[in-house]
Amino acid sequence: MEEPYTSHNNVDGFPKGFKIFTALITEHGKARYYLHRFKLADDPMCLCNEGQQTSDHITFDCNLLEAQRGLMIRKIVGSRGSWPREKDVLTTKYLQAFSLSQLTFKN
16 A cells, blocks of 8 residues: 655655655655556545645645644744745745644555
8 A cells, every 4th residue: 555645754864754845846756646647546636536636735735634734834824924835935944844744644
C-alpha cells in the first residue's frame, strides 16, 4: 500500500517536512495525479473523491487534510502572515509552519 505523504525527522539533514513539501510544490511527489501520468496509479483522484490529487488540492482543498492544514494556517496567521499563500511563498517563508503541521496522508 502506498504511503505518499509521511513526515520524517531530519532526513538527510533537511528540516522535517522539507522533502514532502518540495515534492508537493513542484508536482513531483507521490500524489496520485503525478503517479497516474506515468501509469503508476489507476486514477488521479484523491481519496477524498472531491478532486484530482494534485499539489494544489492537497495543500488548499482536501478535506482529509483539514486538521493538518488548520495547524499550518494558524501558525502562518499567528506569525502575522496571511492565508492563502502562493506556493513559492509557502516554500521560502513558511516551511517551518508546514513542518509543524506534521502532514500525514496515506492510501
